[in-house]
Amino acid sequence: MSPRPRLVVALVVGSLLAVFLAYQALFNSGTLLVSVAQLRSDADGAAQKQVTLTGTVVRASRTSDPMRFVLRDESSAQTVAVSYRGSVPDAFKTSRRVIVTGRLENGVFVAQPDSLLTKCPSKYSSGGS
Amino acid sequence: MVAGLRRDRRVMRSVQNAFAAAFVSALVAIAALEYGLVTNDYSLSVVFEHTSRNLPLIYKMTSLWASQEGSLLLWLTVLTGAAGIVMYQNRHRNRELVPWVAAVLGGIAVFFAGLAAFVSSPFAHVPGAVPTDGSGLDPSLQNPYMAAHPPMLYLGYVSMAVPFAFAMAALITRRTDARWLVSVRRWTLVSWTALGIGMLLGAHWAYVEIGWGGYWAWDPVESAALMPWLAATAFLHSVMVQEKKGMLKVWNMVLVITAFSLCIFGDFLTRSGVVQSVHSFVQSAVGPWLLGFLALVLAASISLLIVRLPTLRADHKLESVVSREATFLFNNLLLLALAFAVLWGVVFPILSEAARGVRATVATPYYDFFLVIFGLPLLALTGIGPLIAWRRASPGSLWRTFRWPVISGLAGGAFLALLGLGSSPAGLTALSLCVFVTVTIGMEFARGTAARRAIAGGSWPRALRDLVNRNRRRYGGYVVHLAIVLLVVGVTASSAYSSVDEANLGVGQSMRIDGYTLRNTGLFQRRGPNYRLEYVRLQVYKGGKPDGILEPGLRQYDTGQVGNEVDIRSSLLTGTDLYSILQAPDRNGSGVSVKVLVNPAVGLVWLAGVVFALGALITIWPDPREARQLARRYGELLARSEA
Numbered sequence: 001m002s003p004r005p006r007l008v009v010a011l012v013v014g015s016l017l018a019v020f021l022a023y024q025a026l027f028n029s030g031t032l033l034v035s036v037a038q039l040r041s042d043a044d045g046a047a048q049k050q051v052t053l054t055g056t057v058v059r060a061s062r063t064s065d066p067m068r069f070v071l072r073d074e075s076s077a078q079t080v081a082v083s084y085r086g087s088v089p090d091a092f093k094t095s096r097r098v099i100v101t102g103r104l105e106n107g108v109f110v111a112q113p114d115s116l117l118t119k120c121p122s123k124y125s126s127g128g129s
Numbered sequence: 130m131v132a133g134l135r136r137d138r139r140v141m142r143s144v145q146n147a148f149a150a151a152f153v154s155a156l157v158a159i160a161a162l163e164y165g166l167v168t169n170d171y172s173l174s175v176v177f178e179h180t181s182r183n184l185p186l187i188y189k190m191t192s193l194w195a196s197q198e199g200s201l202l203l204w205l206t207v208l209t210g211a212a213g214i215v216m217y218q219n220r221h222r223n224r225e226l227v228p229w230v231a232a233v234l235g236g237i238a239v240f241f242a243g244l245a246a247f248v249s250s251p252f253a254h255v256p257g258a259v260p261t262d263g264s265g266l267d268p269s270l271q272n273p274y275m276a277a278h279p280p281m282l283y284l285g286y287v288s289m290a291v292p293f294a295f296a297m298a299a300l301i302t303r304r305t306d307a308r309w310l311v312s313v314r315r316w317t318l319v320s321w322t323a324l325g326i327g328m329l330l331g332a333h334w335a336y337v338e339i340g341w342g343g344y345w346a347w348d349p350v351e352s353a354a355l356m357p358w359l360a361a362t363a364f365l366h367s368v369m370v371q372e373k374k375g376m377l378k379v380w381n382m383v384l385v386i387t388a389f390s391l392c393i394f395g396d397f398l399t400r401s402g403v404v405q406s407v408h409s410f411v412q413s414a415v416g417p418w419l420l421g422f423l424a425l426v427l428a429a430s431i432s433l434l435i436v437r438l439p440t441l442r443a444d445h446k447l448e449s450v451v452s453r454e455a456t457f458l459f460n461n462l463l464l465l466a467l468a469f470a471v472l473w474g475v476v477f478p479i480l481s482e483a484a485r486g487v488r489a490t491v492a493t494p495y496y497d498f499f500l501v502i503f504g505l506p507l508l509a510l511t512g513i514g515p516l517i518a519w520r521r522a523s524p525g526s527l528w529r530t531f532r533w534p535v536i537s538g539l540a541g542g543a544f545l546a547l548l549g550l551g552s553s554p555a556g557l558t559a560l561s562l563c564v565f566v567t568v569t570i571g572m573e574f575a576r577g578t579a580a581r582r583a584i585a586g587g588s589w590p591r592a593l594r595d596l597v598n599r600n601r602r603r604y605g606g607y608v609v610h611l612a613i614v615l616l617v618v619g620v621t622a623s624s625a626y627s628s629v630d631e632a633n634l635g636v637g638q639s640m641r642i643d644g645y646t647l648r649n650t651g652l653f654q655r656r657g658p659n660y661r662l663e664y665v666r667l668q669v670y671k672g673g674k675p676d677g678i679l680e681p682g683l684r685q686y687d688t689g690q691v692g693n694e695v696d697i698r699s700s701l702l703t704g705t706d707l708y709s710i711l712q713a714p715d716r717n718g719s720g721v722s723v724k725v726l727v728n729p730a731v732g733l734v735w736l737a738g739v740v741f742a743l744g745a746l747i748t749i750w751p752d753p754r755e756a757r758q759l760a761r762r763y764g765e766l767l768a769r770s771e772a
Contacts, residue, residue, distance in 0.1 A: 032487055
């Protein structure tokens with residue numbers, strides 16, 4: 001058996017940290033989170049790649065497939081059309097703030113299926129859900 | 130309350146009474162608010178914003194914790210109640226510790242009372258004229274789970290304050306032997322159980338009510354409850370090492386501080402709106418206060434820990450990495466690594482904005498990666514830990530102990546691979562490890578029962594009952610491990626091996642998924658109390674034979690909101706769910722848009738919750754034998770410290 005337990009423990013801690021850092025380096029750092037205005041102005045190349053977009057729903061119809069809705073910037077009048085497939089959260093409706101992941105293609109934000117989240121407007125809180 | 134520092138019995142009595150009085154006043158405040166909620170007193174803004182006249186009575190009552198103000202009040206009530214119980218339990222014990230425990234708990238209670246009184250008052254009035262009707266409770270919260278899930282989590286968050294208070298008291302008074310641990314073990318268990326059950330209730334609520342087909346989405350607020358739970362799990366394990374071996378004393382302090390800080394951080398996260406979340410709410414004034422409180426707690430407890438480091442020297446050194454103490458240590462490291470990875474994911478948007486000037490988020494793949502990479506070794510340790518010898522295990526004893534579990538694990542893995550489950554290597558590994566762990570637990574029970582029967586005779590069931598009764602903590606722990614195995618099987622099967630498909634179905638058309646055929650037999654409408662329901666009737670066939678009906682629908686509320694009404698058909702035998710969602714009703718003749726999922730073994734996730742509660746109950750249940758043992762150990766400790 002190992003004569004130096006401390007060394008092994010240190011190695012375990014080191015390797016856990018290494019796994020963590022390696023993941024951060026390799027799969028770098030998640031998707032950009034942008035507002036409609038930032039998407040429109042191509043801030044940080046937001047219009048060229050997959051991003052997570054936040055905005056307020058101004059027009060929505062559940063009838064078309066894929067579903068279409070328009071998002072407005074939260075602090076300006078800029079808008080973008082979104083094309084979305086997949087499940088729609090209960091709370092989705094006009095004037096709700098939503099988060100959706102996808103990329104801009106020919107002026108339309110094409111969302112990934114099932115990536116739509118609504119921000120709950122109530123002050124309700126609970127832990128996990 | 131701080132007057133309790135002088136070791137005066139009468140002052141302590143008054144502290145006890147002060148907590149009782151605080152509890153009663155918090156209770157009166159809650160009762161007053163409930164009265165307002167139930168009697169539609171819309172002059173109160175809490176009542177106006179969260180209820181309406183047509184709301185059923187039970188949801189009027191539960192909407193107490195639908196508001197931040199009400200939940201603060203609930204938090205305060207639970208905290209003062211817990212503090213009162215602690216004072217009562219320890220009225221003849223821990224004379225040195227209790228005054229400081231009272232001071233710490235009192236400090237926390239004063240902070241939350243201050244928030245409720247000055248920053249976010251539950252009794253604020255609606256400006257202007259009194260409205261005649263409220264604005265209503267969000268439809269997705271009108272659900273029985275919402276009656277149980279938030280209070281359960283509050284209980285979990287709040288009771289973590291008790292172990293923290295004892296830890297601080299032990300540091301202040303330099304009584305850093307195992308005694309404070311003994312006093313808080315049950316409290317930690319209560320908190321940990323409540324958090325666990327609270328999370329599962331929330332998960333089930335999301336599954337049946339939110340309707341996207343899943344139950345866990347790595348939402349920051351879900352993570353907020355998971356992180357303290359992971360830290361508390363680590364603490365519950367390393368406590369045993371300190372009790373048995375006098376090691377890991379500093380580590381245990383760190384874990385308690387971490388667990389409590391994560392509870393406060395979780396509260397901050399839900400309240401401040403700093404992180405984008407399904408649960409994120411309007412930015413509220415409470416956020417900065419909680420952050421300040423968190424900073425204060427961390428600064429105070431860590432500096433205290435550093436000052437008292439010399440009193441926390443270990444009695445023994447780690448002798449071998451192949452021993453039970455080492456296994457527990459690795460389990461702790463993995464649990465904390467997982468908690469840290471989750472924490473990193475949660476605060477990533479803030480960090481990235483600060484460091485790079487752009488906001489970015491991490492998504493599900495990030496969390497799944499760490500769950501697999503840290504979770505699988507953790508699962509293996511669940512099997513190894515309870516069986517491996519203390520101090521040092523020899524290769525021969527290892528082989529004897531783990532022969533059968535390892536062989537069954539490998540055989541089980543091979544069998545599952547033959548069934549075609551190799552499509553997900555991580556899933557296959559998880560399931561094989563589950564077989565391994567189950568066999569180790571089964572062997573422990575079998576061996577213990579046989580030994581018990583050899584000593585006392587009698588029938589097998591009776592020997593089993595005696596065995597568990599004689600060491601509740603150990604066998605209750607095994608039952609909890611069993612629950613974890615069920616949870617892992619359920620989560621693995623329903624995430625790694627689920628099928629999902631969507632289709633547009635006209636009347637008479639059908640879709641196939643995973644051996645099921647679903648045929649659209651028509652679209653129907655129904656009127657509910659405050660909504661109109663549109664639903665599609667799907668006839669299910671399996672193997673050519675009719676196999677039930679699914680009726681997923683959409684609720685169109687009169688307020689303009691739309692709600693999913695999913696229909697789930699569960700098989701009791703396999704735990705497999707056929708989960709159907711109506712995504713869009715037919716408007717232009719192209720058929721209804723339906724999404725169907727087959728979630729194998731998802732029923733085991735909920736069964737795991739029941740087994741978890743059972744196991745936790747076994748360990749929490751008062752045990753006279755254990756009390757006697759502890760009394761004896763106290764005596765030894767006292768004798769040693771006096772010698």
